[in-house]
Amino acid sequence: MSRDHDGGEQYAPPWSTWAISAVNGLVGDYLYHRGNGLAINMAFYHRNRPFAPARMALQTLYPNATGRICLLIHGLGCHEGVWFFRETGEDATVTSYGELLRRDLGFTPFYIRYNTGMSIVENGRRLAGLITELVLHYPIPVEEIVLIGHSMGGLIIRTACYAGAERQAEWVRRVTKAFYLGTPHDGAMLAQLSDIAAATLQIIPNPITRLVGEVFDIRSRGIRDLSSGAVHDSERRLPWLASAHHYMIVGTLTRDPAHLASVLFGDGLVHPPGRGSAMHDPPPTRGDIKVFPRMHHLQLAHEGRVYQQIWHWCNEP
Numbered sequence: 001m002s003r004d005h006d007g008g009e010q011y012a013p014p015w016s017t018w019a020i021s022a023v024n025g026l027v028g029d030y031l032y033h034r035g036n037g038l039a040i041n042m043a044f045y046h047r048n049r050p051f052a053p054a055r056m057a058l059q060t061l062y063p064n065a066t067g068r069i070c071l072l073i074h075g076l077g078c079h080e081g082v083w084f085f086r087e088t089g090e091d092a093t094v095t096s097y098g099e100l101l102r103r104d105l106g107f108t109p110f111y112i113r114y115n116t117g118m119s120i121v122e123n124g125r126r127l128a129g130l131i132t133e134l135v136l137h138y139p140i141p142v143e144e145i146v147l148i149g150h151s152m153g154g155l156i157i158r159t160a161c162y163a164g165a166e167r168q169a170e171w172v173r174r175v176t177k178a179f180y181l182g183t184p185h186d187g188a189m190l191a192q193l194s195d196i197a198a199a200t201l202q203i204i205p206n207p208i209t210r211l212v213g214e215v216f217d218i219r220s221r222g223i224r225d226l227s228s229g230a231v232h233d234s235e236r237r238l239p240w241l242a243s244a245h246h247y248m249i250v251g252t253l254t255r256d257p258a259h260l261a262s263v264l265f266g267d268g269l270v271h272p273p274g275r276g277s278a279m280h281d282p283p284p285t286r287g288d289i290k291v292f293p294r295m296h297h298l299q300l301a302h303e304g305r306v307y308q309q310i311w312h313w314c315n316e317p
Helices: 015-033 055-061 097-105 120-137 152-166 170-174 189-203 207-216 221-226 260-265 304-314
Strands: 043-046 049-051 068-073 108-113 144-150 175-181 245-251 287-292
Touching: 015 221, 043 120, 055 120, 068 097, 068 120, 068 152, 097 108, 097 144, 097 304, 108 120, 120 152, 120 170, 120 221, 144 152, 144 170, 152 170, 152 175, 152 221, 170 175, 175 304, 245 304, 287 304
Parallel strands: 068 108, 068 144, 144 175, 175 245, 245 287
Antiparallel strands: 043 049, 043 108
16 A cells, blocks of 8 residues: 555544544634643644644655646544445445546645634635645656535635635645535525623523524634525625636435425535525536435535546536
């Protein structure tokens, strides 16, 4: 097995990794500003360990690096382990979308772990900086970059592309495709409901309900940002990266996407796009949407059928 292979039994994050990631999702901004050691620093991760994208590290960890790169960015309260799943069939090996793209299309996958409690804008800027470093120190010329984001990760991708374009970063021109899996471009329904609930509880003239409202309102900036979706810190909508193709994959709770439960609740956390939504505000080139009935929110990050759709779109010119 080559050193740069990151699938199979080589990946087994401990329960503490999941716990710390969940805590960062809830109060990660507080941990960061307090200088708490539990706050996650955004970094590339390889086999559950962070690494800086220096040339020597890249040559050691990725001896078979190719000019085609894919980056996978997880969602709220998760880490890069969310991408890994066991294939069906006789071999039943543990893999991920990144590993499958390596095997099938020659991509070199990179996994990001970050503090999901920080603001989406700040995380997007940090991701843009990391990609700049990666391309600068990559052992061979980068020909193509594909970005895959799950949930909040898709918003981080859009913000990173915006930040990179503002800085005139060279890597932005290399981005050919961006995939958004269960990404709340219009804002996450549960985040919006939590905003309403917290505000309502705090205006009720009762000390108990006010206290509950104040406790309920202790949410990270990242969670608060999810209620707005793809907006910049100036409160204006983020533009789509004009030079890339944009693809959306969404799930629904029921077999029939037109069922009232699916229309209202989508995949359980993110509702499907509606008329006049940011999802239907067409990207500059073209955008495709694929709906998977009876597929819940987290499942979108590690499901063979989703990978087949990504593979199909990656083969498009």
